[in-house]
Amino acid sequence: MSFDIVELFIEEGDIDTGIDAISVVEFPAIEEDFIALKDAKEFKFKTVDQDKQLLIGPLLIPNKPIYRKDDDGKEYYIFFSEETVQKASQMYLKQGKQNNSTLEHQKKIYGLSLVESWIVENPKKDKSNTYGMEVPKGTWMGSVKVDNPDIWKDYVKTGKVRGFSIEGYFADRASRSNFKTQIIDGSTVMIDDRLAYSTKEKALEVANDIGCEGCHKHNFNGKIWYMPCLKHKKNKEQVAMETLEKIYNMITNGKK
Numbered sequence: 001m002s003f004d005i006v007e008l009f010i011e012e013g014d015i016d017t018g019i020d021a022i023s024v025v026e027f028p029a030i031e032e033d034f035i036a037l038k039d040a041k042e043f044k045f046k047t048v049d050q051d052k053q054l055l056i057g058p059l060l061i062p063n064k065p066i067y068r069k070d071d072d073g074k075e076y077y078i079f080f081s082e083e084t085v086q087k088a089s090q091m092y093l094k095q096g097k098q099n100n101s102t103l104e105h106q107k108k109i110y111g112l113s114l115v116e117s118w119i120v121e122n123p124k125k126d127k128s129n130t131y132g133m134e135v136p137k138g139t140w141m142g143s144v145k146v147d148n149p150d151i152w153k154d155y156v157k158t159g160k161v162r163g164f165s166i167e168g169y170f171a172d173r174a175s176r177s178n179f180k181t182q183i184i185d186g187s188t189v190m191i192d193d194r195l196a197y198s199t200k201e202k203a204l205e206v207a208n209d210i211g212c213e214g215c216h217k218h219n220f221n222g223k224i225w226y227m228p229c230l231k232h233k234k235n236k237e238q239v240a241m242e243t244l245e246k247i248y249n250m251i252t253n254g255k256k
Contacts, residue, residue, distance in 0.1 A: 004074075004076040004077070005065065005077045005078075006077065006078045006079075007078070007080070007084075008084065009080070009081065009083075009084045018092065018095070018168050018169070019091070019092045019097070019166045019167065020097065020100060020167050020168050021097065021100035021102050021166075021167045022101055022102075022112075022114060022144065022164055022165070022166060022167075023101065023104065023105045023164070023166070024045075024103060024104075024156075024163075024164065024165070025104050025105065025161055025163055025164075026104070026161055045058075045162070045164050052145070053147070053152050054143055054145055055143065055144045055146060056128075056131055056141070056142070057133070057163060058128075058133070058135050058141055058142075059089070059141065059164050059166060060080060060085045060140040061135060062080055062081055062082040062084070062085045062136065062137075062138040062139065063081065063082065063136070063138070064136075064188075065077040065079050065190055065195060066078050067206070069210065075210070077195075082138035085138055085139070086140070088168070089117055092114075092117075093117060098114040098117075099113050099114075101113075102167065103155070103161070104161075105165065105167060109148060109151060111146065111147040111151065112144055112145070112151065113144065113145050114142050115144065116142065117140070117142050118141050119141070120135055120136070120137055120139040120141060122137070123136060123137055123139075126141075128141055187202070189221075191218050191220055194227055195227070195228075196218055196220075196225035196226060196227040197226050197227075197228075198223075198225065199226065200215060200226045203215035203226035203228045204228070210228060210229075212228060212230070213230055214230035215227055215228050215230070216230055216231070
């Protein structure tokens, strides 16, 4: 079964698209066209300086397929291009929204400010390496100053919030050619429009999230990858081809 791949982007001249706020959340990920990061470990921030109460981490990662399932049960992936990530980061600052913050996308909070923002140009030489992070080229990184003692004491220090999450609205368009088979990063790969992971544990975790059981292996680029679900539903093209093969075999066998 091949999933739709939907690119989210900023419409030229549309002031209603873009990022409205940065939220601190427990489980960062992306949900539908309104962005809310949950369950994506790739977006965790690091506590940089306890005294300065400074946080640093990825705000948005380009070309990373994010699995989604809508209310009707339709499964698909969304992603942001490098161009969109860069444009979103610039618009956020140009519109003076660096002090817009929420807690778990539910409550507006004060005292959190984006004080540093940059796009990763060279992952090997980027300053994010200093903090033990490995992010791909084009990632939007940010440092957030926490001048809210309650948020720092009750949420950051206790681990109740562990990552950044963006909030905003984006336009969308189908884009089926981007992620057929490719390595996304060291822990994730896209194989035939499906995500696979470097560890069995992660694959089983995702399988549980999407409502299937187990996982299966793929050998790609000299490495074993684990894909959620013991098996996948066949798409219409596969079923049609198998049916034609069966009919052909019946005809040819009948002639013998």
